[in-house]
Ligand SMILES: Cc1ncc(COP(=O)(O)O)c(C=O)c1O
């Protein structure tokens with residue numbers, strides 16, 4: 461698969477920030493610009509399939525995250541999709557009888573059957589949000605009080621936390637940050653929605669999506685998953701595990717390019733109830749009817765907002781061709797082998813105690829990255845990049861190495877660990893020691 465990408469002698473372990481360029485994309489994008497835009501111009505909305513690109517590309521991503529067709533739409537950024545999904549989830553939770561399966565949720569919902577004390581910030585008055593079902597009926601937990609709390613992953617990538625806080629203010633909810641493992645105990649009859657990351661961006665910890673989703677449902681709430689660090693890296697099983705809503709970016713393991721549009725998944729059973737807080741003309745049932753009244757489209761297009769960013773979108777569509785014939789299970793197998801081997805090499809080469817691994821060793825708790833903590837991580841990463849090993853530094857003290865199974869080789873992994881050991885040794889001794897073979901264990 462590596463031959464399908466543009467790569468050089470660098471050891472590129474940053475595909476979890478920006479995936480490498482698939483080799484055929486520049487020519488494909490040139491055709492989009494020169495012929496589709498330059499020659500066909502406005503006709504391309506129909507003739508080049510521009511108008512339907514968001515759903516079409518969503519269907520291409522679907523098998524990689526375990527979704528049947530018709531449930532994913534591509535567009536906007538992950539941040540914007542988090543907003544759409546979270547507000548829509550709260551609205552669904554407030555529909556009368558609106559349990560996640562369309563059935564009334566268990567009374568009381570939470571493990572103790574009663575509302576938990578709010579510990580997070582109170583959002584204040586909702587911005588005109590009625591807190592009820594679209595028909596004007598009062599919202600609330602069946603058999604309990606109002607669904608007025610959003611739980612958010614306390615360790616989340618910051619944008620999700622910022623957006624969740626705003627979504628909470630707008631819907632009159634309390635926002636409660638909770639570590640993912642503590643979510644089951646924090647759920648109650650007040651919980652409307654829970655926003656979680658599948659893989660933690662800093663530590664690389666993989667959270668238990670099936671059991672957490674089931675716990676959220678048992679409380680009569682809705683689960684929104686951020687798949688930025690798992691889409692294209694490991695099987696997700698969205699349909700299999702009954703996930704309600706999910707979002708993710710396409711510029712990491714899906715290699716869609718800088719600023720490639722994100723995706724939004726709304727499971728089939730919930731699509732008719734998906735009440736978007738950003739009902740733009742592209743999600744109207746009849747976009748060219750130019751009606752003053754908003755009538756939502758059916759299915760995945762309901763998640764659209766405005767005009768799609770066609771150049772980025774079609775670069776993503778082209779880049780997804782590298783996945784033809786690639787089972788995500790095989791990608792996962794190689795990912796685990798790569799991260800296992802990296803950890804093995806680090807143990808062999810790096811002096812004990814110099815770094816602390818914050819990525820779980822158990823396979824079922826590991827994404828496709830390894831995060832090592834050391835006090836001088838920022839300078840160490842700068843030196844690594846100078847030496848041709850590209851990972852990234854995450855504040856305050858984390859060296860983050862992402863392993864994209866499609867193009868990272870075992871030899872790259874060994875070199876990265878060897879150079880890391882040399883740089884760490886150099887930092888200790890204050891001298892340059894990066895000769896070939898440095899840090900190799902005794903045969
Ligand atoms: C987990 C996670 N969520 C959200 C984002 C932000 O996505 P976007 O910039 O597409 O809004 C990122 C990375 O940028 C991320 O790692």
Ligand SMILES: Nc1c(O)cccc1C(=O)C[C@H](N)C(=O)O
Nearest residue numbers: 476477478617661662688719854
């Ligand atoms: N989206 C990024 C960007 O525009 C510039 C630099 C990095 C990014 C990232 O994606 C960061 C990434 N989400 C992370 O996990 O840290």
